[in-house]
Amino acid sequence: MAELVEPPPGMGYPGKHYYMIKNTLFELDANYEPIKILGRGAYGVVCSAVNKETDEKVAVKKIKDVFEDEVGAIRVLREMRFLRHLRHENVIELKDIMMPPNRKNFKDVYLVYELMDTDLHQLITSPVPLSDDHIQFFIFQILRGLNHLHSANILHRDLKPGNVLLNANCELKICDLGLARTISTKVDECMTEYVVTRWYRAPEVLLGCDKYSTAIDIWSVGCIFAELLGRKPIFPGSSCLNQLELILNVLGKVSEPDMRFVDNLKARKFIESLPYTPPMPLQELYPAANPLAIDLLKQMLIFDPSQRIKVKEALAHPYIAHLHKLTNDQPADEVSDEEMYEMGVKELREMMWQEIANHHAEAYGDIES
Structure with a gap:
């Protein structure tokens, strides 16, 4: 009291x-x-x-x-x-x-x-059942909020279930922009500051690449999506190296064209040294999931960030397009943080x-x- x-x-x-x-x-x-x-x-x-x-x-x-x-x-x-x-x-x-x-x-x-009443982490770890409609609505709202951030030139950089708040009526809000950064008008900008809780960290960040873009947030949404489907983290790495190994165990051995973005020579050699592993079908990981959900998830969890689905494309995906048609979101004004x-x-x-x-x-x- x-x-x-x-x-x-x-x-x-x-x-x-x-x-x-x-x-x-x-x-x-x-x-x-x-x-x-x-x-x-x-x-x-x-x-x-x-x-x-x-x-x-x-x-x-x-x-x-x-x-x-x-x-x-x-x-x-x-x-x-x-x-x-x-x-x-x-x-x-x-x-x-x-x-x-x-x-x-x-x-x-x-x-x-x-x-707000709770967050996605608390919900995922609870015994409360989640229907496909629930998951659909949550992913739609995350992407909608993320689209607003990206329209303002902002990368969230720390999306995870604990930073997604919920009310009892399933209303969802992205929070905790302490690690967010603005991006330049160029496609990518050099940003080396530590970002994203490890389990939700995109390959380009794990590999120490100097350049990254809005694609890092989409990867994090994909990890959250998988966690909603399976009620446990998809890549619960114990270290950065283990995190990368878990990702490749699911996605399979990375081809040479898909490694073109890796500008860290040591990281590239590590990936090349790994034995061939076939991709693990996501439908086998989540057999009860809606096939459309699996299709969207596949497009979020792509190793090469340039091939990953963009937020606007994700909102137009058949899994959630019917929800997005009901909205009329306006882009946000761009924000700068460089003078800080x-x-x-x-x-x-x-x-x-x-x-x-x-x-x-x-x-x-x-x-x-």
């Missing part, structure tokens, strides 16, 4: 209330009342809360000492910026960012999101303040900074 407490020494700012929940102090705007802790992790602590002005339940993420890790601070800033620009029913909405009480030395950040890099803490703090102020100006009208 949340306990309203006196502000610690040096705090006690007007318009803020202080709550202790399971040994974590929350400094919240007065219109928010916390309910309970939802989760903890390297990202921070999340609690459910109610907006007393609207009676709406929300999720509040506290990111403590955000500037202690500059890379982490950039990720938070990036997610703020991206979600301020993105407006789509299959992408989580950032409803509010609480204004820090002090522009020059604030340390903690509080992000307010829509409150090579900055010190002082510059990052000021940029984050400005981003929070921009969010409030858009949501509530101009504010004094």
Whole structure:
């Protein structure tokens, strides 16, 4: 239970209330009342809360000492910026960012999101049965949200079941854009930063390729798709090398033309050294699956990223095309994140303040900074 407490020494700012929940102090705007802790992790602590002005339940993420890790601070800033620009029913909405009480030395950040019931990981590992209609609807919504991200020039780069939130009515929203990056107007852009939880990592990332594109997100969707069909991960690698071996055990030995994208000589030699293995038919792996689902999955899990199905093509696939015909999605405005890099803490703090102020100006009208 949340306990309203006196502000610690040096705090006690007007318009803020202080709550202790399971040994974590929350400094919240007065219109928010916390309910309970939802989760903890390297990202921070999340609690459910109610907006007393609207009676709406929300999720509040506290990111403590955000500037202690500059890379982490950039990720938070990036997610703020991206979600301020993105407006789509299959992408989580950032409803509010609480204004820090002090522009020059604030340390903690509080992000307010829509409150969802669960995530795909929890659903997949539960005993709840999933019909083909369920899986169809989930994949359709993931692709629809991903299409919106890609139209804004954004790669998610960390799609996995835990980053796909659900409500009881099967409404789905992609979340956690902390590892997302913008892409250039070129087909590919050199990006070497660590991306994607291993089990959902595309071959081009595992092989250390300097260039990758929106195809990495499609591979991740394919891994999620397979996990929905089989109720367990398709490639649960224990290391990057083992991950690659598991992928090739299913896809079979890679031909020379399909390795043209591999620009890492050592990685290419490793693949060439592997014995021939025939591809494993996905229909045998998932015998109860709809043949159309298998056909779409095959086109997502293609080793060569240039041959992998694109998000718009996937939405037009017969497995989900009837759902997509009912929508009229508009492309998002493109977003840039390049100026965030090579900055010190002082510059990052000021940029984050400005981003929070921009969010409030858009949501509530101009504010004094």
